[in-house]
Amino acid sequence: MIEITFLGGGGGRFVTITQARATGGFFIKASKNIYVDPGPGALVRMWRYKIDPRKIDVLFISHRHTDHCNDAEVLVEGMTYGVTKKRGILIGSKSVVHGDENHTPALSKYHLDALEEVHAPNPGDRFKIGQEEMIITPSIHSDPTTIGFRLKTSYGDISYIPDTQYFDELIEWHEGARVLIASVTRPRDMRIPYHLCTEDVVYMVKAMKEKPEVLIMTHAGMKMHFAGPYKEAEFIQNVTGIKTYVAKEGFRVTVGKEISVKTLRPARFV
Template sequence: MIEITFLGSGGGRFITITQFRSTGGFHIRASRNIHVDPGPGALVRSWRYKLDPRKLDAIFVSHRHVDHCNDVEVLIEAMTGGALKKHGTLIASKSVVYGDETHTPAVSRYHLNVLESVHIPEPGSRIPLGGEEMLITPSQHSDPTTIGFRLKTSVGDISYIPDTAYFDDLREWHDGARLLIAAITRPRDMGIPYHLSTDDAVEMLKGMERKPEALIMSHIGMKMHFANPYKEARYIENVTGVKTYVAKEGFRIIMEKNEIAVRTLRPARFV
């Protein structure tokens, strides 16, 4: 069984600064615990949903934009017991580790030095994570080093498409995944460069020979938020036949051999 818990479903600068939708990324519990794209709020919301960040084994960061990497250092500190023991794996784009022309690195040398391993992979790289294997996939984003993944598990493949423009090879990389999590930032007829829209999602799914059992829409931007993402999800599902969900804080997917189930968690109460 694989559990995926969303600690936010928002993305883009305006959703991030208003927190109309939280931006903590998502947590995968498989043979290893993995936090994906820990944007602002990832640490706080991990505790809110009883996902102890001290039990993390790996962190994946797709690129250097703040809505994807803001909390990466504090999660590394949690994963390494307060930076007192070498533990855990960081899988991140080149921009996250080294920065680029407009960004400093998102991870200090201090934090890199307390990790057991650091991977800065190119598309096509394969990284073992316990009983799973992560295949790194390409994106076409304003940060040209952006990467996604396809996690190969005993109950089927889980694909993650972060911020990207639509391109034909994207479909090929993710064709046949059982579960597809995609950053679909814009609604119909409102596409922008370097990001997927509802129209792009439909084109991609229609072109797949082996469609996913379910699509999870995440990284909801401000225009999508106010256009009603649930309406966009119904449109995608009606046109493509793929069951489509909109992620939100506390949204959990339970993926078993014969079923993909979903539920929404209540936040933990602290006194």
């Protein structure tokens, strides 16, 4: 069984600043533990849902924007038992690992050196992660090195479309995934450059010959937050026939023979 637990379903500058929706990314428990896009609050939200950062094997970071990588260093400290043990794998965009003209790398040399392996792959590159295989997928975003993935598992594929504008190749890279997690920043009639909106997702999944069993919308920006992501999810589900959910902190998808979802209760803070 594969378990996907969301530590937030928000994204974009204003949702992040206000924490109108949590921005912690998500955690995949497969044969190895993979943490994806640790935005601000990832560490705190993890403990709220009893996920221990010391158990992370692979940290995947799609790009070097704060809402996706803010908590990267502190998670590496978790993965490496407080930098006492060389452990864990980072798979990040080139901007995350090397920085770019506007950004330093998302992690210091101290943190990068603490990891067993650091990769800044290209679309099409493949990684064997325990019994699963991760295929790196492309994206067109304001960070031009942004990457997503398709994780091949014995329970079907789990695909992640990170921040990107719509482009036709998204269809072939993600077609046939059983669970499709897509960053849908904007609601209907409110498209902005470099991000997906509701209509883009409808167009994309309608064009897929093999459709996902479940679609999960994440990375809701402020306009999506106010428009109501559940209304947008209902619209997508009505016009595509695909079961569509909205990610939020504590939302868990269990992928076995069947796919089931539940919202976990947060642990009490001391």
